[in-house]
Amino acid sequence: MELRLTSDEVVKIKEGEDIYTALKRAGIYLTASCGGKGACGKCRVRIIDGKTEIKSYGKLTHIERESNIVLACQTLPNGDLLIEIPKESRLVVGDKIAVARTKDLAGYLKSYGVGINPTVKRLPLNLPPATITDNISDLDRLRRALDEQGIKGMRFSHEFVAELADALRRADWNMELVYVEGQGIPAEAIFLTPLEGCNRRYGIAVDIGTTTVVVYLVNLVNGEVVDIGSTYNSQMRHGDDVITRIVHATEGGGLNELQEAVVKDINTIVDSLMERHDIKSCEVDAATVSGNTTMSHIFWGLDPGSIREEPYIPTLNFFPMWRGGTARLSINPQSPVYTVPCVASYVGGDIVAGVLATKMHRNPEVALFMDIGTNGEIAIGNNEWLMTIKSATSGLR
Template sequence: MVEAKKYRVRFAPDNLSIEVPAGTDLHRAAAMAGLELRSGCGGEGTCGRCAVLIKEGKPQVGQGNLGAKYRREGYVLACRTLVTDDLVVEVPATSRLSEHQLVVDKIGKREILAEQEADPLARYPIDPFSRKIYVKLDPPTLTENTSDLSRLLVKVRQEIGREDVRIDLDTLRALPETLRQGEWAATVTVSDYDGNSEIIRVEPGRSEKPAYGLAIDIGTTSNVVQLVDMSTGVIVDKRGTYNRQARYGDDVITRIIHAVDGKDGLKQLQDAVLETLNDLIDSLLAAGELKPEDVGYVVTAGNTTMTHLFLGLNPRYIRLEPYIPAATSFPIVRAKDLGLHVHPAAPVLSFPAVASYVGGDIVSGLLATDIADAGAVSLFMDFGTNGELVLGNREWLVTCSCSMGPCFEGGGIAFGMRASPGAIQRIKIDPRLFDVKLSTVGGDNPRGICGSGLVDSLAKLREVGIIDRAGKFQEVKSDRRREGTDGPEFVLTWGREAHGGRDIVITESDVKNLIRAKGAAYAAVRSMMRSMSIELDGLDRVFVAGAFGNYLNVRDSVEIGMIPDVPPEKYQFIGNSSVKGARVALMSKKAWAVAEELARKMTYLELSVDPGYMDDFMSALFLPHTDMSLFPSVRR
């Protein structure tokens, strides 16, 4: 058998080299070299996001969605380009799956909701799932000759006041030496495993380190890990990055298809998310000078599909009518079964889901608020690729989900991106000259537009008359308003000021996509309110969570008809509520019990069988809405 010819590919400017067999596609070659490229279509050549520039060599270039201008300049789509020569490839920043830096932006203005600071933990009794106790044992003698374990268990039972204490086998193996090494003083990590107390670690003597746990949000687009000191509940450190499953597609549906259609698809997706999480964990541990063994508990929250993929469960029937998940409450597992870089015996809890499209992240989000404890009627909105909503109070809760598409997270938008450095987050347009002032995440040169910037753009383009209420571009006197390859567009930033030198534009089809997304969300709000006979003035509070970086301009969001027109003071922005709820659960067994109850008791509304939803959706495809009485504060 002849071995396939190999070629060397060098990626600039990173200067990463890799030798790959002939016929490997560039997307894969980049991944092998340790460089993650963007992909929204799973390698179909339709999203146009993995464009790279061939500097040297002649690859075999396939078809795909890339403008003629770029092709002429030597750009190709990495996923459709096969290595058939030694290559030097330049990877522009816009094609990279870059580090998702968490935005901590504090803007004090009233109508811009910065994240709330109150600690949701305050509402629950502190009773963490994992704790460390220091014990001093009496050394054994010829008369006091019970086993090492019995000696330890007696003390531990006394300390924690529980009888049901067990020990993990590996810990037991090391126990005799550990106890003697510490001269019969030891620090014991006790974690709760399915209702039982289990000793998962014994350290000799007195350990200075507290018990650590991880609160994890497994989002479709980004993952966040918080390292929590379980003796105090303090967040020691946190990290976030893109979910590497993105290389198999932007949304849950594409990923489900990948998981069930291909060979090893499910395994690939599970590995991708575990890799992502392990990188974050490694980085947290390195920064805190900790070892994996120091982390004795993990709580994760994710939507139903993400939890399925994380645990390696078959997600196929989530996608197919009547949309049935394998499970809504998930077994507790050990870190070693998944390969997480924490203590091998550390229990891993996954938040229970309500239904296929209302997942554990929402249940977790509720824990992070007091919606389920208060008499006031609250609306909870989590905007992402899917919008999930909860309406109710301590007596009743209804929930539903709607497909918003990926556009508020940057997908399907010409210059869309997530809220990472360089993302345009706020804009102002001069009503006469149409000059644009903008601010970006981190103050970097503009790279693209993130969710909050898109909301802002829509509102401002409308306000100054560049688009009409139906989202159609109007003729205005400005060279920023021009005809692009895909129809009318408006230039937000000229190439000379932008990262990468390309003009950053928002196109008419972007606008239409955004209107559909916000329309879907608002229609879901309407359908849910209608089903409970709640009018606008019946909403006491509105919580907004999700993908908009760390703040949302309420005025603009109302102006475009994405969120209900209630006074700004009723709004609270809670950012990534999913990871917050995970931390609450980590620190309070009571809170976890509440979460399990919430997941059971929430009433799920299936919008696809609600005959009014389509009408609501059609009426919401307008800025703000065709029923202006729903938006009394919007200027006419």
């Protein structure tokens, strides 16, 4: 059977399949807050020609029914159909959207009394090449050079050591060591890079919202916010709010689909920012990602199912450091990827980032922080106590 659209597109539809599912399979997305459950009433289409079986009219008014409007997720064709998708029912994702362009990160850090001090550091090294008389192992040679610079106790992962022999010889023993070190973080070697080619230093900060994804490109040397890019979160194809996303991830078996959608959104923005500023992926040294607890779980490919069920427990609140390659981000595959920790199932890293940015946790005055998006969170408190509450806000919009 075929669905013909008034916009001239033609979509195959299987026996027993509803219109919403067939359109989605063909890459035509309708607004579907409830994810195809017949509850939100948003996936409206008009039947121009053909016979249908209607499971439910849901919230449709009498006048809408008279005008042959149906809910796509509740309507099955009995033969070929000609349908019209009203403009308001089509979901357009991937569009660029405007965001506030606050670029004075250095000024902000100064107000905190700190300078630019990224946890990812680079150290130029010029090692004496191995000879028959200086025949210590590659790793001992690197350790000896670090000792001479007063750096002791650095950790080396299997990934780093596996690349070591090749990286040293490719760079002719003259390169930069990229490593992470910060308050409470023991120094860990990340990768070696030749002195030529990849020595500018950038980082990305990613805000995964339920509706929008925003990426900030930051110069790690001077703290300048070089550019900001954003797009709608493509996961909206599977529902507007976190609950419908969780349902799609668990009952719909769509966790991989949701993870791929958000990773693709991030990479689309990162690629366009790098192209615009002529930056190579190997020059993006670090990424920090924040989102609500469900978005962070989906980004990590973790089943968010238990967030929705009593006693409402996430798999993780503190996420280990990841690598760009493991997270499938189009940055240096060895670069560390940090995820801002969450507080609980419904108070995520986005709120933690907001509290940190406003400094309300440092001030004696009681302050109120509100994040009103697809979901709404409020934090109240000062440098002695903090409380948070969350609720859906879609009813307010």
